[in-house]
Amino acid sequence: MHRNKVVHPMTEITFRTRNLTKTYISGAVEVQALRGVDFEAEAGEFLVILGPSGSGKSTFLNIVGGLDQPTSGEVWFQDHELSRMSERELTLYRRDHVGFVFQFYNLVPSLTARENVALVTDIARKPMQPEEALDLVGLTPRMDHFPAQLSGGEQQRVAIARAIAKRPEVLLCDEPTGALDSKTGILVLEALLKVNIEIGATTLVITHNVAIQEIAHRVIQFADGRIAATHTIAERKPASAIHW
Amino acid sequence: MRALNRKLLRDLVRMWPQALAIALVMASGAATLILGVGSHGSLAETRAIYYERNRFADVFADVTRAPNILAEEIAHIPGVAAVETRIAKIALLDIPGMAEPASAMFVSIPHLREQRLNLLHLRSGRLPIAGDEREVVVSEPFALAHKFDIGSSFEAILNGRKRTFRIVGTALSPEFIYALGPWDLMPDDRRFGIVWMSEPALAGAFDLTGAFSSVHVKLLHDASESEVIDRLDQMLTRYGGLGAYGRRDQTSHAFLDAELQQLEAMSRVLPPIFLIVAAFLVNMTLSRLISLEREQIGLLKAIGYGSWAVGVHYMQFVSVIALVGAAIGAVAGTWLGVGLTRLYGDFFHFPFLVFRMDPGVYLIAAGVTVTAAVLGALKAVRDVVGLPPAVAMTPPAPAQYRRLLLPIVYSLLRLPQTFIMAARHLLRWPVRTLSSLLGIAASVAILVGSLWSFGSVDYMIDVTFHRADRQDATINFVRERPESALWNVMNLPGxxxxxxxxxxxxxxxxxxxxxxxxxxxxxxxxxxxxxxxxxxxxxxxxxxxxxxxxxxxxxxxxxxxxxxxxxxxxxxxxxxxxxxxxxxxxxxxxxxxxxxxxxxxxxxxxxxxxxxxxxxDSQRQDELFQTLKETPTASFIALQRVSLQKFRDTIAENIFIMVTMYVSLAVVIAFGVVYNFARISLSEQGREIASLRVLGFTRGEVSSILLSELAVVTLLAQPLGWILGYALAALSVWAFESELYRVPLILEPYVYATGSLLVIAAAIVSGLIVRRRIDRLDLIEVLKTRE
Structure with a gap:
């Protein structure tokens, strides 16, 4: 896959979904998590996805991240249709193009910060140095510490460094500040904004926290398995200007 | 059912593969205990009852010729309960259709009275008519080996004269449970048999009318064997007595004793190995289960369950596993025990078998199994039960890892991060890593400690038959002859x-x-x-x-x-x-x-x-054998090459059975240990492994983290297993050593290699089973939840 393949004459589209649905069957109960989602994201966009629990935003993120397959509809990453990819192709897609940041960091406790990042740079095609990624999130002084020796915010920044070290086209963050206090959360958001600008990754941030929308280019509102509303933020604020 | 019991049952159902793996290791311990103690008990009991019913003698003596009247004098020796005098002589046989010469022990049956000692157990036909010179009873195995029926006949040279005998019955005797021919290594029922005939007839043949050549004595319970032997020796010396001896020196009894001693050794060495490994496994598995259930334990205590109730709950959990193991072991042990007893019963010649499976053995087996489980669980339960509920309900502090080398070393070595993960994880739980290592080493040890016997027997055969006794045959004369007789032997054809x-x-x-x-x-x-x-x-x-x-x-x-x-x-x-x-x-x-x-x-x-x-010259073998069968001066002829074949066959069969059992047991341990180790490791690192999958690691790459942990433990366990196996082999040599034979301790490199390969194969299989679970990990589920 080539990053510079142009799909649209003016702007490059990173993600495009058409009539995306996802139905989970657990026992006798059918849960419709997504009921027809049409969505597009441009390269380099910073999107915040809002919505109550169960509105389908995590399911959506999992599908565009290549962790899950839709029940029907299409998902495209650039000119590749994710919804037709095999399990192995999805693994390679995640490996080469996607950076993930989770609410609970999911760091490997037996590896230091630097080694956690190296875990990804070992298998990536054109990675940056682990030290460079950690520097981007401001963790150079702490890079030889184990996760257990780092604060929650620091651990999340290691997770971000790990996610961006492969220079991904997309950065997917599921509640990245959900487990953090406001002060630490803002540090994490600053890191995310910084890497969005520096490496140009299309960034999708899922959150419950409405305050965060002010740092985005665009806000997507999920409700009941559909996109209920989309609006563009006219005047973006820096992370340091918001609070909750 | 109480809620806590319901939880116990559901936990067992949920964890059934791990619980079963532990139960099987325990079952192996219980089975070997029941097998060893049971078959030893059965055989000892069978022998005791057989001896008792057929009045097996306590003291034996051979003489050249002693008058029958001496029997009365012997009966008066203090401590003597009964005396049987008889004629017993070895003679060469000529059996139709058999090229090589066979020999038989001819034993007299008293004339006009019942046998007093070593009573015959008639298996078919009848006893010879008193005084009849042609009628004989032969030992049943000998008859079976030659397909003799009642009425069949054969020839023998008795005291230089060839006679023809007709079989009227077959019998067994407690004196010849293990009927070993002179110069033979193993009983060969084709080439050596026992022939009983009426006393006057046998006495006539050997010029022993009114005399005996062998006397057997039964002692009173409180008699001193050595005193009776001394008195007998004094009495018999002048009649050419060769020295009286007790059961210890009676061939059949001594061999049976050596065999029973081996069985007993087995029941002492093997079960503890399994139970120790089982205790380790319980400790590993339960520690992990309890750490996963830490918050539940806190909750139980918060709502009013006491430490004791919570502790008992987990003890019940392991006890159920132990009891299931003991039950499987009891069934397997009984089945194997009956099989082994039959095998021994066939090899030795008992007229009946008593299966004595003492209920006490089952209780002991269940008891030690549960004890091993409880001991294994003790520390894990004690650690968490002691926590105050508030502390227990909070998640445990994150695992602390340490770097073992300076950062510069890591960058120089350029170790893959996945390797570092595996190594640090192993070192983070040293007790578990060590117990798994010991468990795997134990299975290697069991293999090395049993597979060596093949090479050892080969070595023994090589030394005995190819280096020391290299003759084709040994001819034993009826009595000593002048050296010139050697010329007659050299002039035999071939x-x-x-x-x-x-x-x-x-x-x-x-x-x-x-x-x-x-x-x-x-x-x-x-x-x-x-x-x-x-x-x-x-x-x-x-x-x-x-x-x-x-x-x-x-x-x-x-x-x-x-x-x-x-x-x-x-x-x-x-x-x-x-x-x-x-x-x-x-x-x-x-x-x-x-x-x-x-x-x-x-x-x-x-x-x-x-x-x-x-x-x-083997070309002239038949001619030689034919001449030998007619040679009146030879009492028996040992054919070393035929002995060797028989020896190989019998030993090979016995060792094969034992080794099959040991291999199965070792595989059970290796599988149980590796499987549990891998499952625990997966449960601890499942979240990390799923995260790596999300980051784009392939299934193969994430599996390699876990599998490389298994590989490290399995490989490190090999040298330790070899050392323990050597010790086990040395222990077996020591336990099997008797005055009848010694086993050399020979461990060829292939023994270590085979043991290791089998264990590694078992480890790979259990590794692959766990790998399938890695393939099915639910990535999304793992990420949503905090551990």
């Missing part, structure tokens, strides 16, 4: 070479230790039957002194240069002190050699020989 020997029954003594043996005199520099030193070099027997086999020297605590006392059991029963001139190698029996001229001087005789070892 004989290429003949070496004489002189065999002298003696008691050999050093300090308080005494043994009945035969000293064999040989000419210096023999080439067929050679005496070898401990480095397997041929020894030239010096003109004076005596050479002892290692086993005999050990028993007598004699070394080269010591004087040992030799008491002749023939002639004037002189006692002489002889210097020990050499210690020689040999695995069969207790052996002593001296120069043949010195042996004859000791006997105050000229150049006499007892028989000859021969090498013959």
């Amino acid at each position: 004989v290429l070479r003949a070496e004489p020997y002189r065999s002298i029954p003696v008691k050999i003594r050093n300090g308080n230790v005494e043994r009945r043996i035969a000293v064999v005199g040989k000419p210096p520099g023999t080439d067929l039957s050679r005496v070898l030193d401990r480095s397997l070099r041929p020894v030239r027997l010096p003109e004076t002194g005596i050479a002892l086999s290692v086993a005999l020297a050990d028993i007598l605590k004699a070394k080269v240069g010591d004087l040992v006392e030799v008491e002749l059991l023939e002639r004037d029963r002189r006692r002489v002190d002889l210097p020990v001139t050499a210690i020689i190698e040999g695995y069969m029996g207790l052996m002593a050699y001296m120069d043949i001229a010195e042996a004859n001087r000791l006997m105050h005789e000229g150049s006499m020989i007892s028989g000859a070892h021969i090498a013959f």
